Amino acid sequence: MKISIAKAAVAMLMPLVLMAAAGAQEVKTVPSVDLKRYAGKWYEIAKIPNGFQKKCVSGTIAEYRARSDGDIDVTSRCKTADGKDEEQGLARVVGGSSNAKLQVSFMPSWLSWLPWVWSDYWVTELDAQYTLVTVGSPSRESLWILSRMPAISDEQYENAVNNATKQGFDTARLVKTRQ
Numbered sequence: 001m002k003i004s005i006a007k008a009a010v011a012m013l014m015p016l017v018l019m020a021a022a023g024a025q026e027v028k029t030v031p032s033v034d035l036k037r038y039a040g041k042w043y044e045i046a047k048i049p050n051g052f053q054k055k056c057v058s059g060t061i062a063e064y065r066a067r068s069d070g071d072i073d074v075t076s077r078c079k080t081a082d083g084k085d086e087e088q089g090l091a092r093v094v095g096g097s098s099n100a101k102l103q104v105s106f107m108p109s110w111l112s113w114l115p116w117v118w119s120d121y122w123v124t125e126l127d128a129q130y131t132l133v134t135v136g137s138p139s140r141e142s143l144w145i146l147s148r149m150p151a152i153s154d155e156q157y158e159n160a161v162n163n164a165t166k167q168g169f170d171t172a173r174l175v176k177t178r179q
Contacts, residue, residue: 027138027167030126032098037130038123039066042146044078044177045157048170050142052106055080058178062146064091074104091121099123125163134160140169150179 044060047053053060056078065073074089087106094101103118111117119142125134132152136143145152145160152160165171 025168027122027124027136027140029097029100029122029124031100033100033123033126034130035064035066035072035093035099038099038126038133039064039072040148042133042148043150043179045145045147045152045160046174046176047145048141048143048173049175053078055085057081060177072102074106076106092118124167125160132156132160134164136164136167136169140167143169143171143174145174 040063042062042064044062047060058079060076060078063075063077065075067073070093072091074091076087076089078085089104089106090109090112091102091104093099094103100123102121102123104121105112105117105119107114107117120137120139121142122136122138123133124136126132131148133146134144135146143164145157145164147156161171161174164174
């Protein structure tokens with residue numbers, strides 16, 4: 001009887017051990033990102049809900065424009081319950097990341113010296129055609145699945161979710177975006 005209880009305890013604890021092990025490893029990014037190819041319009045397919053998008057109810061789109069200084073202008077749009085919302089931001093490349101790790105801020109530029117106005121934006125998966133991307137944060141609190149098209153196939157979605165799960169993201173919290 002004691003052996004059965006021990007086996008049951010191990011079976012119940014194993015998923016927690018695996019999750020802790022995944023959480024202990026750093027989130028892995030793609031080897032590099034060509035920012036000129038990355039620039040353009042991306043449709044949000046799904047996200048882990050976050051505070052700064054709480055008023056968005058559908059149609060979230062992000063547009064990126066590479067700048068000559070190496071930074072990226074970011075425009076985020078969505079439909080809200082009372083109309084539309086648009087935010088202007090700036091993304092900067094984290095040195096030594098081959099453009100796969102960015103920091104993004106939607107605060108006024110005069111506050112850019114404050115470290116807490118910047119959010120991590122790590123490209124964890126990107127297809128060769130630059131049409132489907134998964135972006136997250138090293139804390140695993142933020143996660144987005146983005147596409148060049150407003151919809152993706154079930155297979156593409158499942159692959160993106162499975163890959164994020166392997167990286168230790170809590171994909172049970174993902175919410176699909178209404179277009």
